[in-house]
Amino acid sequence: MDSRIPLYFTKHPYDISGTEKYFMRAIRENFSYHILHNPDYAEIVRRELGFKRRGRGELAEEAASLIRVEEDISLIPPIPTAFFKRKRLWTMKPWQLPVKATSSGTEGKRSEMAYDCQSIIFGGALAGKLCSFHGLFSLRPANYIILGYEPHRTNKTVITKTQFISSFFAPPIRRSYALKYEEGGYTLNKKGLFRDLMSFCRSGFPVRIIGFPAYFFFLLKTLDRAGIRMKLPEGSMVLLGGGWKKFEGSKVDIIELSGLAEKVLGIKPESIREFFGAAEHPGLYCSCKNHHFHVPCYSRVIIRDETSLKPLDYGEPGILNLITPIAHSIPLISVMTDDIAVLHRGEDCGCGIKTDYFEIIKRVGLSEIETCSQTADRLMRDK
Amino acid sequence: MKAKEFREEINRTLIRENMTCERTLKACEVLLKRLSEGCYDAKLEKIRDFLPFTGNGKVYISDEISNLINSDILRERLKKELPPGREPLGVLLHIGAGNVPGLGAYSVIEGLLAGNINILKPASVDAPISGFILRELVKAEPELKPYIYMFEIPSTHASAVPKLKELISLSDAVSVWGGDRTIKAVRELAGADKKLIEWGHKFSFVYISRAGLKDRAAIKDLAKHIQDTGMRLCSSCQTVYVEGGSKEDMRLLREELNASLKQGPDIKDAAETLRRYTEKLMSELPAGSGEEERYDFLGCPLISADREDMFERLRADSHSLQTVGLICVGDEEEELSRLFIRAGATRIRRPSEMSAYIPGEAHDGKFPLYEYTKRAEYL
Numbered sequence: 001m002d003s004r005i006p007l008y009f010t011k012h013p014y015d016i017s018g019t020e021k022y023f024m025r026a027i028r029e030n031f032s033y034h035i036l037h038n039p040d041y042a043e044i045v046r047r048e049l050g051f052k053r054r055g056r057g058e059l060a061e062e063a064a065s066l067i068r069v070e071e072d073i074s075l076i077p078p079i080p081t082a083f084f085k086r087k088r089l090w091t092m093k094p095w096q097l098p099v100k101a102t103s104s105g106t107e108g109k110r111s112e113m114a115y116d117c118q119s120i121i122f123g124g125a126l127a128g129k130l131c132s133f134h135g136l137f138s139l140r141p142a143n144y145i146i147l148g149y150e151p152h153r154t155n156k157t158v159i160t161k162t163q164f165i166s167s168f169f170a171p172p173i174r175r176s177y178a179l180k181y182e183e184g185g186y187t188l189n190k191k192g193l194f195r196d197l198m199s200f201c202r203s204g205f206p207v208r209i210i211g212f213p214a215y216f217f218f219l220l221k222t223l224d225r226a227g228i229r230m231k232l233p234e235g236s237m238v239l240l241g242g243g244w245k246k247f248e249g250s251k252v253d254i255i256e257l258s259g260l261a262e263k264v265l266g267i268k269p270e271s272i273r274e275f276f277g278a279a280e281h282p283g284l285y286c287s288c289k290n291h292h293f294h295v296p297c298y299s300r301v302i303i304r305d306e307t308s309l310k311p312l313d314y315g316e317p318g319i320l321n322l323i324t325p326i327a328h329s330i331p332l333i334s335v336m337t338d339d340i341a342v343l344h345r346g347e348d349c350g351c352g353i354k355t356d357y358f359e360i361i362k363r364v365g366l367s368e369i370e371t372c373s374q375t376a377d378r379l380m381r382d383k
Numbered sequence: 384m385k386a387k388e389f390r391e392e393i394n395r396t397l398i399r400e401n402m403t404c405e406r407t408l409k410a411c412e413v414l415l416k417r418l419s420e421g422c423y424d425a426k427l428e429k430i431r432d433f434l435p436f437t438g439n440g441k442v443y444i445s446d447e448i449s450n451l452i453n454s455d456i457l458r459e460r461l462k463k464e465l466p467p468g469r470e471p472l473g474v475l476l477h478i479g480a481g482n483v484p485g486l487g488a489y490s491v492i493e494g495l496l497a498g499n500i501n502i503l504k505p506a507s508v509d510a511p512i513s514g515f516i517l518r519e520l521v522k523a524e525p526e527l528k529p530y531i532y533m534f535e536i537p538s539t540h541a542s543a544v545p546k547l548k549e550l551i552s553l554s555d556a557v558s559v560w561g562g563d564r565t566i567k568a569v570r571e572l573a574g575a576d577k578k579l580i581e582w583g584h585k586f587s588f589v590y591i592s593r594a595g596l597k598d599r600a601a602i603k604d605l606a607k608h609i610q611d612t613g614m615r616l617c618s619s620c621q622t623v624y625v626e627g628g629s630k631e632d633m634r635l636l637r638e639e640l641n642a643s644l645k646q647g648p649d650i651k652d653a654a655e656t657l658r659r660y661t662e663k664l665m666s667e668l669p670a671g672s673g674e675e676e677r678y679d680f681l682g683c684p685l686i687s688a689d690r691e692d693m694f695e696r697l698r699a700d701s702h703s704l705q706t707v708g709l710i711c712v713g714d715e716e717e718e719l720s721r722l723f724i725r726a727g728a729t730r731i732r733r734p735s736e737m738s739a740y741i742p743g744e745a746h747d748g749k750f751p752l753y754e755y756t757k758r759a760e761y762l
Contacts, residue, residue: 044667
């Protein structure tokens with residue numbers, strides 16, 4: 001049986017010890033699958049692991065046999081997100097891949113990502129488990145403020161798709177977008193957004209604000225400067241994701257952001273949840289009540305040294321490397337993002353979730369790595 | 384400020400006596416001194432986070448600014464570029480690009496030296512740094528204030544067109560930096576009667592002759608140049624043409640370039656680590672893998688070419704050619720230089736000097752200060 005099935009359909013999304021054997025087996029299966037079916041990836045693995053030239057079957061077997069315990073996962077060559085922007089490393093044929101998406105908006109280079117049927121099912125299962133665990137689903141209809149792009153057929157970015165999907169966590173009554181698609185481009189819908197927020201507030205139904213943290217911060221600042229104080233209806237939530245990107249300079253920590261949100265919107269800090277994800281890593285990280293990203297049983301996190309790329313210990317900042325056995329479409333098994341992060345022991349959090357958690361410190365200033373909110377930035381700057 | 388008041392304010396400044404370039408030079412000197420004393424370090428560090436550039440931020444930006452505002456270089460330029468009898472155009476609108484930090488401010492400084500009133504619409508990525516330079520210039524020399532205006536107008540925003548049209552109508556000339564699309568858009572907005580001074584995106588490349596392929600030192604310089612400038616400047620090598628390059632030649636050249644890279648300076652940060660690691664993985668891909676066989680080094684394509692076809696190949700883009708880096712042997716130099724200048728290039732350099740600024744040299748075959756002035760005939 002495919003080891004991913006017991007892993008992704010496990011009951012508890014943070015049950016690492018109960019699922020470890022499935023995870024390790026799934027990793028070995030996934031590693032060997034990509035070596036067998038993807039000649040480019042096989043060559044990278046061969047050269048990175050220093051194997052002599054040999055058949056792919058033999059290579060797949062030998063390489064997978066190196067991954068015995070969790071510490072061995074770091075041997076799998078991590079592929080940087082920038083690599084996917086330069087080279088399509090697809091293992092499966094395009095017609096076998098029903099969902100295709102890109103990592104970035106209209107600016108910069110894009111990673112062309114694609115997901116096979118199985119990984120979509122597993123992805124759905126893990127997202128459902130995690131969101132349900134964190135209490136994000138509700139049957140009570142809600143109004144949505146989306147601090148991101150209005151979906152349009154020309155916009156293929158993962159973040160727009162995820163923001164849209166998130167607007168079904170509670171049955172949607174209305175959606176109001178910060179960046180509206182008009183006359184062939186996106187424009188900032190500042191007035192409409194404020195007007196809708198006011199009217200949603202009076203409607204009595206919960207309000208859900210979804211979007212980039214920087215834009216949520218700018219929204220709060222604008223309201224605060226104007227002396228506006230609101231009380232969002234009971235059951236309202238803020239779901240943030242997509243990172244600060246080019247607004248790294250204005251970044252405030254989540255505690256400060258929550259404080260400001262409580263002051264301006266009257267929303268409790270525990271109702272503000274952050275997500276972390278990357279187009280090149282079909283996994284989801286949802287912050288706990290202490291605003292930490294715990295690693296669920298479906299993936300692992302390695303922090304690598306900024307110069308030697310060697311794995312680092314807890315508490316040491318380095319490049320974030322995410323591990324998942326989910327996809328057959330592309331070797332996304334070990335992906336190195338452009339984030340500098342630190343890994344902490346689970347017990348240091350105190351929220352009740354026992355798995356390790358990571359903290360994003362900053363983004364690497366690599367010009368090739370330009371992602372989704374870059375275009376949005378330019379539009380928002382006219383705030 | 385309302386449009387009408389702005390127009391009146393500009394007109395009042397215009398009919399006053401011309402501002403002397405000495406004031407600008409003095410302000411540049413003050414700025415340069417404060418920069419070298421480290422007064423702006425903290426501020427520049429903060430601005431750095433907004434820049435899409437890599438490298439050792441603070442030092443890098445300081446160096447860029449220092450090069451741009453060195454008053455000795457500017458004085459030389461005044462002597463060389465402005466013959467007697469030149470008068471300012473009046474009001475210059477600068478539409479900046481984002482490839483070099485401070486480019487917008489630099490364009491304004493050139494406009495000031497030529498005695499103009501300057502309105503800057505910076506590229507969004509350049510707005511923090513150019514805004515900072517211009518504010519500090521005015522602090523150093525408050526008399527410059529009525530000669531400098533800056534408006535942040537995101538180009539993609541719906542209100543950009545009417546705002547830009549308004550600014551264009553106030554100006555005597557528009558100095559526009561950017562790619563073909565920007566220039567075309569500004570040409571349309573400006574109408575037939577407005578003088579446009581275009582600093583378009585330029586294409587610069589390196590040509591390696593058969594004999595040049597053996598020049599290890601020059602190839603090492605080329606690797607360094609591509610690594611340092613990252614194809615970001617008009618004068619950065621954006622393609623390498625290899626004369627009669629076979630597949631084997633191309634692979635060997637790429638390996639040699641990559642090998643030079645490894646001997647380069649120490650890795651300073653995670654960005655550099657990721658860049659090099661990505662490059663290493665790219666070079667590990669089997670030959671002929673993927674959609675097409677492509678050779679490149681740090682994203683710069685390596686293309687096989689024949690000398691006979693080069694003229695034809697380049698003529699279609701003659702308007703955008705700028706610097707050609709030559710790797711060849713002595714007796715080929717004259718022939719190749721002539722070929723590329725005739726094809727449209729304006730500078731022939733060694734790879735190591737492609738992006739070096741040589742005081743007094745023209746930009747895209749033109750003298751900016753001359754372009755920002757007119758010849759006036761008095762009684």
